[in-house]
Amino acid sequence: AQSVSQHNHHVILSEAASLELGCNYSYGGTVNLFWYVQYPGQHLQLLLKYFSGDPLVKGIKGFEAEFIKSKFSFNLRKPSVQWSDTAEYFCAVNGNSGYALNFGKGTSLLVTP
């Protein structure tokens, strides 16, 4: 069965600090990879996605992620976080042969002024 691991459950950063959130998955076949963000009290919104091609993908609000196939990883990065980035971040994986979108347990990010 597929599983998704997010290494950091809670992250606290100061504004302008750089961010990297780890995501590893266990699945041997072709995968589609996603990062979703959930702002307080809101629904999940797509930050970025990877299906194929350039392993470095850029998403909204200055976020990017890099797919490293050999490491089964899809880490999320942002060079300089803002207070408005305070949210919960979820990595999700869909194996190309399945219908399930499997989520990690999420990382809660708090950005302090």
Place this chain on the structure above:
Amino acid sequence: EAQVTQNPRYLITVTGKKLTVTCSQNMNHEYMSWYRQDPGLGLRQIYYSMNVEVTDKGDVPEGYKVSRKEKRNFPLILESPSPNQTSLYFCASSSNLRRYTEAFFGQGTRLTVV
């Protein structure tokens, strides 16, 4: 506007009283799914549907039922709710996860069973 609409947004109910949470999407999506979100556990899939009249169990289906009589609607039914079903529920839809499209989520339904 493309959206996934869930109702109600908030619900408090008593143990054993049947309830239905509705989900509707206006994007003509084939695939719809229900998730529950619990602290420290992330999102777990309850049921999903690949198209009308085609549904299947996700990771945590016990205590839930679904139906897909129309393409746009995918209600979640709790026949006899219990306190361990207190959670935040999300409905999602996608044109087809196997064709490289992302899932769109509803606003969520916060359910409390007392």
